[in-house]
Amino acid sequence: MKVLGIESSCDECAAAVVEDGKHILSNVVVTQIPHHAPYNGVVPELASRMHTEWIYEVVERALTEAHCQxxxxxxxxxxxxxGLLGSLLVGVSFAKAFAYARNLPFVAVNHMLAHLYAPLMTEEVTYPFLGLLVSGGHSILCKVEDFDTIEVLGTTIDDAVGEAFDKVAKYYGFGYPGGVYIDRLAQKGDSEAFRFPLPNLYKGEHRYDVSYSGLKTAVINQIDQFRVKEVPRDPVTGNYRSEDVAASFQKAAIEILLRALFRAVEDTGLRTVVIGGGVAANSYLRQRLAAEKDLRCLFPPLSLCGDNGAMVAGIGFRYLARGDRSPWTTTAAARVRAFKRRYP
Structure with a gap:
């Protein structure tokens, strides 16, 4: 079965053709980053307009590159x-029209479940396992019981991890998207230069939750209070080196996630962890989990970490093969009902 997958939840206009849920025949992603960079963030109105202009060509390219009629x-x-409602509506409207005109089965999927499925396109895994969904909009730790069934153990109580990266990068002028620039700077910095605070969410209903508002505030406003040793200053500006700030922040941000993850590993006994979302591309996160020899940690290829149509087509195959169909009245939704317990 060849499935056309369409993704337009934010600022990536993407389409892909995937065969039998695994074999990627094409994966076209056209980014809007250069258009949003002057604003240090995604402008929803601009994003939806650009999806409208690009989606036909992107789908056409996906079919051509897949050598598929x-x-x-x-x-x-x-x-x-x-996702962003205006952007989502473009993709959903196009997909429904494409399918209806050709009498094809159509299925609408959850963006976050698609991110969790991305690593499974290159690796075999047995359910259940722990899932870590980390992106600009989500920080979710969950128990994954099937491709479409998760039990959320914890989430963020304020900012998502990717959002914190973007906000810190915006304040310091590192560049947009913040996660990419901070990761690059951090590789040349001293992660012990600053000791930033980690939230204390160990007990009760927040045992697996994470928080980033305190860390974000500390990095932006209270750098001097957390200095643990003399940090070389930039000889030109006299300020602390950007590389050290980036490295110290990145370490703290990822360690917040890992503390919650390791508690879940201990409590559930599950030793397979699947990581999805844009922050899954972070080099420090990958290095830290690679060092955990008693865990099997599955990351998607870098090409499948960000938003893409291949993961949508991949999980779409699983629904379609099971006989699921979405009604033609299906529309987009900016949010889904709260991720707090089991979510089908």
């Missing part, structure tokens, strides 16, 4: 939630 497509999958 329209008549060879067996089904269509599209991200319907969560």
């Amino acid at each position: 329209v008549s060879e497509i067996d089904g269509v999958a599209v991200t319907a939630h969560p």
